[in-house]
Amino acid sequence: MFYKFNRRIMVVMSSWLLTAVALLAFFALLRQPAQAATYVAPSHWATVRGPLTPTVYLPLVMTPPETCYYVETDDAVVIEMESIPVVEAWVLDTSFPGYTGNGYYVWTGPQYWDISQAGHGILSYPISLTKSATYRLNIRNTHTGDPTLSNDIWVRLDDGPWTKAFSHITNQWNYFLQFDFQNGQPHDWVDFPNLQPGLHVLDISARSSGFWLDRLVFSANGMGQLDDWPESPCLVP
Ligand SMILES: [Ca+2]
Numbered sequence: 001m002f003y004k005f006n007r008r009i010m011v012v013m014s015s016w017l018l019t020a021v022a023l024l025a026f027f028a029l030l031r032q033p034a035q036a037a038t039y040v041a042p043s044h045w046a047t048v049r050g051p052l053t054p055t056v057y058l059p060l061v062m063t064p065p066e067t068c069y070y071v072e073t074d075d076a077v078v079i080e081m082e083s084i085p086v087v088e089a090w091v092l093d094t095s096f097p098g099y100t101g102n103g104y105y106v107w108t109g110p111q112y113w114d115i116s117q118a119g120h121g122i123l124s125y126p127i128s129l130t131k132s133a134t135y136r137l138n139i140r141n142t143h144t145g146d147p148t149l150s151n152d153i154w155v156r157l158d159d160g161p162w163t164k165a166f167s168h169i170t171n172q173w174n175y176f177l178q179f180d181f182q183n184g185q186p187h188d189w190v191d192f193p194n195l196q197p198g199l200h201v202l203d204i205s206a207r208s209s210g211f212w213l214d215r216l217v218f219s220a221n222g223m224g225q226l227d228d229w230p231e232s233p234c235l236v237p
């Protein structure tokens, strides 16, 4: 009898104990601070900047500390092409009306049609993403004359491979931009899958002269075709 009673008490007590331990573990988990999103630094930043938090101070800062990144807001990064300085033979133009911001950029240098020539006149747009998604690049653009001439650029993200991107719509501002993989593959939207939150750099380099680039929209879910979106804030990380 005593043995049975004792055993019952032990069973009840051990179930209380288990419940107490489970509750303690539960509340301990609740008290954990929210984990910051893992930041995967692009390879070329690894030697220059550390993760966003904690700040890592290195003796040699190769990037000017005032460099700001255009921050994704409501799933999109919007940047006027002319918000960063021209390099090489890019020129700010305002002669074709209807542009947004202060004008648009046009490449006035030579043609760089072969992929071995990609990388001339690199315009680098620093971008800070807050959510993980597939992002689509649309560029408000146009050109005149032959639809297949003066209509393309080279594009890369985070020092990845250059890929030709083109539009074919003349004499009117439009957001059409597609990859031309140039090896028999069908054209496709300029999508970058599975991008992670953090800092990225979108590079545009010259391919054909006379292509007019007004503003870029880099958006999750491919929503970037609205003129009235304001330019994204550019913040120093
Ligand atoms: Ca072309």
Ligand SMILES: [Ca+2]
Pocket (backbone or CB within 6 Å): 080, 081, 082, 099, 100, 101, 102, 103, 104, 213, 214, 215
């Ligand atoms: Ca513009």
